Amino acid sequence: MGYVLEVRNITKRFGGLVAVNDVSMGVQAGEVVGLLGDNGAGKSTLIKVISGVYKADAGKILFMDKEVQIDSPMDALAMGIETIYQDLALAENLNTPANIFLGREKMKKALGFLNVLDHAYMQKESSKILEKLDILIPSLRNRIRALSGGQRQAVAISRSIYWDAKFLIMDEPTAALGVAEQKKVISTINLLKSHGIGIIVISHQMHDIFQVADRMIIMRRGEKVAELVTKNTNADEVVSLIVGAETVTK
Amino acid sequence: MARAGGFTTLIGQRWAMLFLLIELVFFSFLGGGFFTMNGFQIVLFYSTTLALLATAETFVIVTGGIDLSVGFVMGFASVVSAKLAVRFDSLGLAPELSILFAVLVTLAIGLLPGFVNGVLVARLKVPPFLATFAVQGITYGTSLIITQGSAAINVPNLANVIGNSYFIHLVPGRGIWFFTRPEAARGADVIDIIPTMVVVTVLVIAVASFLLKRTRFGRHTYAIGGNIDAALRAGINTRRHLVVIYVLSSLFATLSGIIYMLEYVSGKADAGSSFMLDSVVAVVIGGASLFGGVGTIWRTILGVLILSVLEMGLKMMGVQTFDKYIAVGIILIFAVLIDQFFPEMIHKED
Amino acid sequence: MGDKALAMKGGREKASVFSVLARNWSFFFLVLTVVIFSFTGKNFFALNNFQSIIHLATTALLLACAETFVIITGGVDLSVGFVLGLSAVASASTMQLLYAAHWSAPASVLVGIVVGIAASLACGLVAGVMIARFKVPPFIATLGTMGIAIGVSYHICGGFPIGYLPPGLTDIGNMYVLYVHPASGAWSFFARPASIAANQIKELVRIAPISFILIFVFLLLLWHLLKNTRFGQHTYAIGGSMDASVRAGINTRRHLILIYVLSTFLAGLAGIVDLFQSGTGNFTTFGAQLELFAIAAVIIGGASLMGGKGRILASAVGVLLLKVLENGLNLSGVQPFYRYIAVGLILIVAVVIDQLFPDLF
Known part of the structure; x- marks a missing residue:
């Protein structure tokens, strides 16, 4: 099928609660899939299974057409599956390069024997990646705390891309952003798409999903209730699927 | 979080009580003479000052x-109450009035450190x-300046009469006297029951407990500790509220100091x-969380008793008292670990 | 100061004069107090006095460095003061025992040091494991190990200083790097010139106590560790966002266990230094509040108890500020009691400045 990432029959239970029930889906390279559903529909649980936070009770995950075992967030990162959470997971007291290289700092030898952080290199690489993604940050030396919500988002995305993400999961990327910054995020996602990266976007903003997603997957009460191609559907249909009105009319 | 097995949970939640038993x-x-009425009374008498400090700490925590x-x-x-009592006494006031005025003025002055704490914390957002x-440094320095580094003594003996x-x-066979020791009972056995300061302390603690448990003020205190943003929005x-909390804490500490002055007839x-730190330890042993929102006066007092029974018990056994520190350290860690394993007592999200 | 370079990288690029002042207020305040006390203090502005201030600040500097690392991670270590005491009495009693058992002085001293440091590391390991593994709040965990350190110290020394140690400890601890005799022009390193007669000792000028070397080496090492290494970078990251660090x-x-072990290592080292400077194994009393003063110094240096920021050299400035204040007030004839008030007020100033200018640091 040529999916970058595919999940088959994933089930995840918490005690008696079935949070995700037998869900299968796939995302191709350069494709954006919107994941929609009401609160408690199981979207977050599903992406946490993919990103290694939770371990599925049943089902399997295929990455680049090979079945893989994802036991921890580290496993996912090592494969190139990056997740950008709503809270972005940035150290706000550090600057942009420090965050992009966090945990994978570039070292150099000083005086021939001392292993020290290579600040200059990390700074140079950071501006390269930001340029590549067409992202403007006034000064790389500013701490994350001093950046706007959109800029922080951009730093988090840059980090993923710099570390060679092949697959990106974005949790509510436009929430809590101003209108201009929302547009910027949308255009960044489109740019990433053109670089051949597979992306899952979770969002409550129907409008945004319609702008970026090629396909939509709708979940309700842990189950996948529909898979739609964006250009063949409309907001009304999606909403009724999310709240379950469809089943009532049937 | 799902409830763990009934029995172990019960033990886990009541471990402080069990430990005290x-x-x-x-x-x-x-213990040498621990299991006597006198032994118990000594423990309670010794607990008064710490109990009041721990009560103060509970509100804040x-x-x-x-x-x-x-x-x-x-x-x-x-120090302040002792110095004032001496001063009033030297002005020729009756001992009763000297002590009364000293206590009242000290209570008023004692609000000050708490007010400064409260303003710093609530207004200026100082951790x-x-x-x-x-503020601790400032009050300590001030006390040292007042006393020139030595103890404040020569308090009217009435303090001793009240405090002890x-x-x-x-x-037996002759009757009961309240507060004053019968003069006539020479040679006869006088059985002393419950130090007055213990009674005073228990009353104060009862009021504090009522305040925290049954009043709107108390509810708000928990609300602020649980989620200050939610409290603000509500x-x-x-x-x-925070200023009042720190003032209250200071007030209880002041009371504790006054009781110390009465008991030891001096100020230091x-x-x-x-x-x-013992006051913090008592509160934490009582199951409160330093993150706020959890803790009761009653449990704190349990913590205080665990500490003072330990200390006095060891003392009466003739064990070196510094073993107390090791024991307290271990109990403290134990207390927190138990809270980790039985988290349902702590209502915190995620 | 390389420390500034980091701050420039981290902070905003255009630093106004005002923000430089506010950011380094503790340094300027230190200079100001030195100037003021030079006028008011008897014998304050003298080489000897300055040397002795720094010499006597050695242990406080080590404790503040320890606390800097811990505070950057968002924790606090209440045990350092009493770990210092534990290390001092544990090593002293070991030295005393071995020396009494006819070991050579160097051997007994060496083994004593190892024992003292080992005891300190154990405290940090216990605290670190509880904090990192069992999620015990640092305040509580280190309060617990503090209690244990106090109890064990008392057990070792019974509450009294430990004497009858191998000879020469204070000779080493209070040695100067350079001795000059201006009248005769004689000079020598580490010992007074052989040509100097006993009656000339008074005229001898002593320059740079040996403790300067220790302070210099450790400040440099720890500054490097915090600024230039992965370990340092991760320390800041953990303090900034534990979550981000885990996910990265x-x-x-x-890392947290190492931080607390490092903290008590430095505290243990401070205990050894104290032993060498005083010649006896001193247990710490409750009144000393060494850990609280170390924390105060770190905060005055611009760190935040919320974690994520702090600088070694700034903490050192904080320590010097407190020590100069103590010394200067004393030499100016102010009662020592005012010192507590002064520390309290400076601490409040430090935190309020931090609150008012959150982006400066």
Whole structure:
């Protein structure tokens, strides 16, 4: 099928609660899939299974057409599956390069024997990646705390891309952003798409999903209730699927 | 979070109570004179000052703060009240009035450190740890300047009479006296029951407990400790509330200092220095969380008793008292670990 | 100061004069107090006095460095003061025992040092494991190990200083790097010139106590560790966002344990220094509040108890500020009691400045 990432029959239970029930889906390279559903529909649980936070009770995950075992967030990162959470997971007291290289700092030898952080290199690489993604940050030396919500988002995305993400999961990327910054995020996602990266976007903003997603997957009460191609559907249909009105009319 | 098995959970939640019982049994069998009425009374008498400090600390810790100043506010109060009593006495006032005025004025002055703490914490957003540490230094320095580094003595002997009296004096076959020791009972056995200061302390603690448990003020205190943003949105004046909390804490510490002055008939700048951390320890052993929102006066008092039974029990057994520190350290860690394993007592999200 | 370079990288690029002043207020305040006390203090502005201030600040500097690392991670270590005491009495009693058992002085001293440091590391390991593994709040965990350190110290020394140690400890601890005799022009390193007669000792000028070397080496090492290494970078990251650090693949548990072990290592080292400077194994009393003063110094240096920021050299400035204040007030004839008030007030100033200018640091 040529999916970058595919999940088959994933089930995840918490005690008696079935949070995700037998869900299968796939995302191709350069494709954006919107994941929609009401609160408690199981979207977050599903992406946490993919990103290694939770371990599925049943089902399997295929990455680049090979079945893989994802036991921890580290496993996912090592494969190139990056997740950008709503809270972005940035150290706000550090600057942009420090965050992009966090945990994978570039070292150099000083005086021939001392292993020290290579600040200059990390700074140079950071501006390269930001340029590549067409992202403007006034000064790389500013701490994350001093950046706007959109800029922080951009730093988090840059980090993923710099570390060679092949697959990106974005949790509510436009929430809590101003209108201009929302547009910027949308255009960044489109740019990433053109670089051949597979992306899952979770969002409550129907409008945004319609702008970026090629396909939509709708979940309700842990189950996948529909898979739609964006250009063949409309907001009304999606909403009724999310709240379950469809089943009532049937 | 799902409830763990009934019995272990019960033990986990009641471990402080259980531990105190074990301590009591242990020292009753081993301690020299622990299992006597006098032994128990000594423990209670000894607990009064710490109990009041721990009560003060409970209010603060429930809001998610900490008050490092209580120990030295206590010393400050003991010094101020002693000096004032001496001064009033030398002005020719009756001992009763000297002590009464000294106590009243000290209570008023004792609000001050708490007010400074509260303003720093609530208005200027200084972390409580630092604000109260700074105020601790300032009160300690002030007490030292007042006393020139020595103890404040020559307090009218009435202080001794009040501070070391008993609530009930029982003379078998002759009757009961309240507060005053019967003069006529020469040679006869007088049984002293319940030190007056214990009665005073219990009353104060009862009021504190009522305040925290049954009043709107108490509810708001928990609300602020649980989630200050939510409390703010619910219309609670969190700033004012926090200021009041620190003033209240200071007030209880002041009371503790006054009781110290009455019991020991002197004032010392460092009277409460070792209690500074003991009061926090007692609150934490009582199951409160330093993150705020959890803790009750009753449980704190349990913590206080665990500490004082341990200390006095060891003392009466003739064990070196510094073993207390090791024991307290271990109990403290134990207390927190138990809370980790039985988290349903702590209502915190995620 | 390389420390400034980091701050420039981290902070905003255009630093106004005002923000430089506010950011380094403790340094300027230190200069100001030195100037003021030079006028008011008897014998304050003298080489000897300055040397002795720094010499006597050695242990406080080590404790503040320890506390800097811990505070940057968002924790606090209440045990350092009493770990210092534990290390001092544990090593002293070991030295005393071995020396009494006819070991050579160097051997007994060496083994004593190892024992003292080992005891300190154990405290940090216990605290670190509880904090990192069992999620015990640092305040509580270190309060617990503090209690244990106090109890064990008392057990070792019974509450009294430990004497009858191998000879020469204070000779080493209070040695100067350079001795000059201006009248005769004689000079020598580490010992007074052989040509100097006993009656000329008074005229001897002693320059740079040996403790300067220790302070210099450790400040340099720790500054490097914090600024230029992965370890330092991760320390800041953990303090800034534990979550981000975990997700970035930092082994936060191991890192936190190492931080607390490092903290008590420095405290233990301070205990050894104290032993060498005083010649006896001193237990710490409750009144000393060494840990609280170390924390105060770190905060005055611009760190935040919320974690994520702090600088070694700034903490050192904080320590010097407190020590100069103590010394200067004393030499100006102010009662020593005012010192506590002064520390409290400066601490409040430090935190309020931090609150008012949150982006400066």
